[in-house]
Amino acid sequence: MSPRNPAFRSYQRRMALATVVYVAAIFAASTILHHRAAPSPEAIGVALVPGLAILFMIYAIARLLLELDDEYLRLLEVRKALFATALTLAGCSVWGVLEIFTAVPPLPVFWVFPLWAVGLAGGAMFNKATLGTGGCA
Amino acid sequence: MNNRLKVLRAERNWSQQDLAEQLGVSRQSVNAIETGKYDPSLPLAFRIAELFALSIEAIFQRD
Incomplete structure (x- = not known):
């Protein structure tokens, strides 16, 4: 790893943010959603959050590849x-x-x-x- | 591809980090090129050649 490289620093910031959102969303889903209940709009809404976090992680990787000189x-x-x-x-x-x-x-x-x-x-x-x-x- | 990068660098008493900073790349890149694990792109090969004031062929040779 090259911590001095600004592209890596930006990547690590973005990945840390996405990871926090992902973990928080999984924790929220485990406490809010009821096991084996019918999928409600609320459940789908909660489930979308980790998906969005993963999209942001992929975006962070794409930005890293673009910004790495x-x-x-x-x-x-x-x-x-x-x-x-x-x-x-x-x-x-x-x-x-x-x-x-x-x-x-x-x-x-x-x-x-x-x-x-x-x-x-x-x-x-x-x-x-x-x-x-x-x-x- | 073979190259004389390590020899040219040693002649100038440059460390890999010194050379990397002058080329605007990481020390890992310089090490990978010197050890033959990575062949640089044409733009980077030109930058290396310009830094040593040599032609690309004087630094890089085919196996």
Whole structure:
């Protein structure tokens, strides 16, 4: 990570804000919404908040790629996002096939984004192992 | 692609950080180029060549 790079500082600010909203929205949903109740307009409204937070996180990544003037650091960030996307899509597809054709427990789609976020950390480790540098965050 | 960046930098007693600051890139970028893990774009290759007052071919050679 290059904390002196202003693009990374802006990215970290945006991601921190989005993470706080995301966690707060999940906490609010767990306390406000009743388990297995019929989806009401209020429930949909509460559920939209974490979705908007995730959109802001993706926007933060897009802005980072636009604002980074260092082409090598940009490459590291793109590799991380690709690693996370590959891990998430492949993992969910494998589990999906198992869900349809075997007796494995269903994976709530809620976990797709946390899995992708874990994939970003995996991407940083992949960068470190193959290029010697992880990239931001 | 091979390059003489490390040698040229050493001749001037510059650290990777010194070179990175003059090029306007990160130290990681300089390290990745020197170790052959990353080939710079044409604009960055031109900036490197101008900094050392050499042609691109005098710094970067094909394998």
